[in-house]
Amino acid sequence: MTKSFTGGLNSLLGGDQPKTKPEHKKAGRPKTNTRVIEKASQEGTRDGETRATFIVREDLLDKFKAIAYWDRNLIKNIINSALEDYVERYEKKNGTVKPIPKRGK
Numbered sequence: 054m055t056k057s058f059t060g061g062l063n064s065l066l067g068g069d070q071p072k073t074k075p076e077h078k079k080a081g082r083p084k085t086n087t088r089v090i091e092k093a094s095q096e097g098t099r100d101g102e103t104r105a106t107f108i109v110r111e112d113l114l115d116k117f118k119a120i121a122y123w124d125r126n127l128i129k130n131i132i133n134s135a136l137e138d139y140v141e142r143y144e145k146k147n148g149t150v151k152p153i154p155k156r157g158k
Contacts, residue, residue: 090096094104117135121128144150
């Protein structure tokens with residue numbers, strides 16, 4: 054088997070350039086999301102979602118992961134459900150959650 058270096062040499066000397074590969078389109082349905090991204094934490098998420106980082110006890114996270122695994126669900130869905138349950142219990146006891154006031158007002 055012999056190797057040909059003419060493509061590399063020709064390109065250095067200004068000869069014929071090798072043809073580039075045509076760009077491949079991604080498979081699947083085209084994205085039609087018209088969402089306006091207001092924060093970097095929203096990039097790559099669906100409408101109504103944002104990315105958040107929390108510090109959590111390792112034993113609780115392991116249990117959430119196990120629940121998600123055994124229920125064949127996503128961890129984010131299990132955590133959203135737990136947060137919804139907490140807010141519901143809080144509001145039953147304390148009334149509707151008041152939004153945090155804007156700064157300077």
